Amino acid sequence: MHVTPPSPPLKRVPPGAWTVLAWWAGLVFTFLIRFRLPGESGPAKLAGSFFFEWDGLTWLAVSTALAHVAAVLLPRRPMPALGVLLAAAVLACVPLGVAEIPLAQFLAVDAALYFIAAGHARRTGIVALLGALTVLAGYLTVRVLAGWPAGTSAELAVAMTAVIAWLVGHSVRQAREHAETLAATATARAVADERLRLSRELHDTVAHSIGVIALQAGAARRVIHTQPDRAGQALGDIETVGRETLSGLRRMLGAMRHGDRSRPLDAAPGLSDLDRLVATTTDAGVHVEVRRLGELRPLPPEIDVSAYRIIQEAITNVVRHAGTSRCQVSIDYRDDELTVEVLDGGRGPRRPPEGGYGLVGMQERVHLLRGSFSAAPRAGGGFRVAARLPLTAETR
Known part of the structure; x- marks a missing residue:
């Protein structure tokens, strides 16, 4: 069962809590x-005329209460929450006796700007930033028009922190969207690869069996009146091949229904089943000679299945297109690769057939395993299919 790892502790802290912490x-x-x-000759900042009095402390208490209200609103209603935070920052300046909104009173606004830019639409983040900058500019404008001192340079630094907070949040949102796009692309690619894999398995399972059944049925039809025993044997072979194909399709469809990707590969045949394939093809009228070179050893499942499917499809093409009664299969177990070759001397096409999926499927199998594939007419007549499947260090 897939278990999602828990988020880092700091990510589990809600945005409202960060805003409250910034305010405090x-x-x-x-x-x-x-x-x-300690170590100072005097306070770094002089207190306002009624900063430590009850009316000054009341202004700070009211602004703090507004900051807490904004923290509750922030997750669900970000813009009203930002408006309440800006009001709290302005009210907190009343008992301070300062010429600008200090950075300390604007830290909670910066935190809110970050979360709005990171968690909401780009337009919402831009509107939030413009609102914060407008309040800073409006505060200075009111003081200038009233003839009071205005800390323009200090306010520019506060405005810069607001822009930086928005930029950081905006970059976080873009990174998250990019990661989601990559995940969606990877999922779509995985689905397409899975469909392609299953289509190859279905094609390889059905194409050979239908070819053999068609050949056996034609032979039975020709001799049913003159050689009924031989016709009966051919019909029995047709029944056997049909049952085996139906059983394989049921296993594959069952695995697809239950979402198990490994079962089709595990249930698929490998080179150990080659003798049965040869016997079936021989019964259909095409004698297959198999040559095994090198040291026989277990192969990785993907190599084993692909090698078998390549040979099966090549033999199917011999049965359907070559018009010959013989073909030769060579399997070479080398130290770092497995090579497969299927030769026939028939009258197959002078160039690979177009419009089919057999050769394309074989080429895709080999490509996925980082091997090489060739299929072309032979100089002396017939057709040659060859594949080289490398064995990586992990699969030797």
């Missing part, structure tokens, strides 16, 4: 810099 971090920093800390 800014609030604690705001108080700290208004005290004389």
Whole structure:
């Protein structure tokens, strides 16, 4: 059973919680810099006229409550949440006596901009960024029009942090979308590869059997009145081949129905079943001579199945197109590769037949295994099919 690994601890923290943490971090920093800390001759920032009084603390309490409300709204309603956070940042400046919205009061807004840009549409993120920058510019404009001091350079630095927060969130969203696109492409490719694999298995399973059945049926029809025993034998062979083919199709369709990709490959025949294929083909009227070279040894399943299917399809083409009664199969077990060759001396086509899937399927099998494949008429007549299947270090 597939088990999804848990997310990293920091990713399990919701965006609203990060926003609240950013607000409280800014609030604690705001108080700290208004005290004389060890090693300092005085506080880094002078407190406002009523910063430590009840009315100043009330403004900070109200803005903090608004920040918590915004944190609750952020996952479901990001734009209203950002508006509430911006209002909290402005209200928090009332008791501070500052000429700009400090970065400490804007940290929660930066956190919200990051999550909005990372988790929502690009248009939503851009609107959120423009809203935050508009509030910063509006705060300075009001102070300038009122004749109060305005910290323009400091506010530009705060605006820069807002842009950076948006850019980081935007890049995270793009990376996630790219990963999702790659996953969708990989899934579509896997589905296409699986369909191609199953279509090859179905073709290889059916094509040879139908060819043999057609040949046996024709022979039985010709001798049914003159040699009834031979006709009966041919019909028995047809029944055997039909049952075996039907059984193979049932196994394959059952594996497809249950979504098990390994069963068709495991149930597929290999080179150990070559003698039965040769016997069936011989009964159909085409004598197959098999030559095995090198040291016989177990092969990786994908090599074993592909080699068998290549030989099966090549023999099927001999039965259907060559017009000969003999063919030769050579299997060479080498140290680093397996080579397969099927030769016939018939009157097959002078060039590979077009419109069929047999040669294409063989070529695709070999290509997937990083091997080489050739199929062409022989100089002295007949046809030659050859495949080289490399054995990697993992499959030797």
